[in-house]
Amino acid sequence: MQQRSHIEIEGWGARHYDLTMDLLLVGRYQAFIERAVQWMDIRKGDAILDLGSGTGRNICVMLKTLGSTGVVVGVDISQEMLNQARKRCSVYSQVSFLKQRIEQPLPYHEEFTKVFISFTLHGFEDEDKENVIGNAYRALNPGGIFWILDYNEFDLDRQWFPFRWAFRHFECELASEFLSLDLKEMLAHHGFGNFVTHLVLRDYVRLLGAEKLG
């Protein structure tokens, strides 16, 4: 049976994850992530939690903006991803990593100004998406922002045939379902609001900012 999710990445896939992203975005991944991080409005002293932190590439971009101030914590379940991330971020003293499933309770309570999750939320069943969002909510200070970088909502059936074929062929079933999910509504149920949206890659990808209200 085909797996409904492709986000748990180990072995060859983990070791070549960055290269795969570079090839998919024809060498533009670094510029793409730098732009997204710019939109996140990172400030000196921010405390940032990255859920599903992967190879640590995105964290390094955030750390460049943070300078010597603030902290970043990356959480991931893949030992191979964590090994790469620890190595890549070893020059920075204010970053740490935790090996843990992000849909299970996390040991953080109102200690982060930003929570970030990129290309990971789409791969969870809805019940676990709710758990991840609940974890982000608890980890944030009131007024903190949950930044979600992932597929935008769009109708896959109306896309150009080769795109439709490639998406269905290479992405998981849950990713296709994510395209029609009302994510803002799900976030609002948890107490998020004041949404901010930035669209990239011909609007197929969205950086959605959701503020923890109250």
Ligand SMILES: C[S@@+](CC[C@H](N)C(=O)[O-])C[C@H]1O[C@@H](n2cnc3c(N)ncnc32)[C@H](O)[C@@H]1O
């Ligand atoms: C598609 S990759 C994205 C990595 C990174 N966020 C990026 O944008 O480059 C998904 C990441 O989430 C991690 N992951 C998948 N399921 C997870 C889970 N249940 N708990 C924690 N991490 C998970 C994987 O190990 C992988 O590093």
